[in-house]
Amino acid sequence: MVVWTTGFRAPDLAREAGLAVGDNGRMLVDATMRSVSHPEVYGIGDAAAARKQDGRELRMGCGPGGLAAACAVRAIGDRLTGRTPRQLRVEGDGHCISLGRKDGLVQYTNSDDSPRGPMITGRLAAMFKEAIVSGAGGFGLRHPTLALVAASRTLA
Ligand SMILES: Cc1cc2nc3c(=O)[nH]c(=O)nc-3n(C[C@H](O)[C@H](O)[C@H](O)COP(=O)(O)OP(=O)(O)OC[C@H]3O[C@@H](n4cnc5c(N)ncnc54)[C@H](O)[C@@H]3O)c2cc1C
Incomplete structure (x- = not known):
């Protein structure tokens, strides 16, 4: 390993x-x-x-x-x-890590990096990461104006 x-x-x-x-x-x-x-x-x-x-x-x-x-x-x-x-x-952040195709970790955090809400693990987390990489990332590149609107929602 x-x-x-x-x-x-x-x-x-x-x-x-x-x-x-x-x-x-x-x-x-x-x-x-x-x-x-x-x-x-x-x-x-x-x-x-x-x-x-x-x-x-x-x-x-x-x-x-x-x-x-x-x-x-x-x-x-x-x-x-x-x-x-x-x-x-x-207001917060999110950590999303893929550990291969079948495992991963998703954890939202507060502004001070302390964990917020439940942690998602396993295949669901891996799928979540895949959706971000192939879906949200690609969407942002194809539609930067809409991505900006979406990002602005997390800005005060
Ligand atoms: C293997 C890997 C996995 C990662 N996984 C994650 C993750 O899971 N989650 C996460 O949040 N972050 C992750 N990151 C980090 C993430 O990719 C970076 O934080 C992010 O890309 C930074 O974006 P940026 O626009 O600041 O810089 P970049 O995406 O690095 O863009 C900088 C651009 O500037 C160009 N450039 C550099 N120098 C010059 C120059 N002199 N003249 C003109 N152009 C130049 C480069 O070619 C590049 O296109 C990962 C990074 C790596 C390498």
């Missing part, structure tokens, strides 16, 4: 471009995903250290990256239309 654990690392692009970055190399952004050193630049996803309202850094991952993207797009639209840009407010 091989147990393989890995983490993610931000590329050096932001640092090399002269943008303010944290110790882990992620671009430092404000609550609307704007670079704190270069406000004309927005950062989202693994490369940017967005913070939740409690000050915790948004973890790297596809879900948080999508929320940051929705927040950035919304903030850009707000600024272009003269409105006060709405800030990132994440």
